[in-house]
Amino acid sequence: MKLEPFLTSHMEAGCDEAGRGCLAGPVVAAAVILPLGYKNNQLDDSKKISEKIRSILRDDIISKALAIGVGVVSEKKIDKINILQASLLAMHLAIKNLKVKPHFLVIDGNKFNAYPEISHECIIKGDGKFMNIAAASIIAKTTRDDIMKKLSLENPGYGWEENKGYPTKKHRVAISKFGISKHHRKSFKLMKQEQ
Secondary structure, eight states: OOOBSOSSOTTEEEEEEEOTTOSBSOEEEEEEEOOTTOOOTTOOOGGGSOHHHHHHHHHHHHHHOSEEEEEEEOHHHHHHHOHHHHHHHHHHHHHHTOSSOOSEEEEESSOOOOBTTBEEEEETTGGGTBHHHHHHHHHHHHHHHHHHHHHHHHSTTSOHHHHTTOOOHHHHHHHHHHOOOTTBOTTSOOSOOOO
């Protein structure tokens, strides 16, 4: 599917997050302002493409974007304020970390807390519709994956280098075997409930 370049003007930032459904690690958001005329036929929702292609796209986006901002909210903060609020906070941090102030924000999903002095529009499945949101999804996902790979070196056994903290069967088995680490989200159901 061909992605649209912009909703308003080329000075809008696409924003998306990664890691909402994970049992461990932070939630990460990214905001990306792409230049006018940016094209990459491989660009798509980060969930639909391979890790190898995501890595190639990340390098392309980093080299060509007008600005990229990243926001990271820890598992401790997630437990304190809940995952939805943590995701929205991560998006605000990502926007704040842009070197260039966008004229408009396009947000993946249906929820967002208005950012001061910048109008926005929420777009359901926006990472499969607009290039700047897709670019943000790539940056958020690859940044978070890198964080989880580093954490896996300090916390071997949970398979985070592969599952990235998502609730796979192997991850849940590891939790039952090794217990809960300091990077797990204590407010999440970490173990399957016995029937």
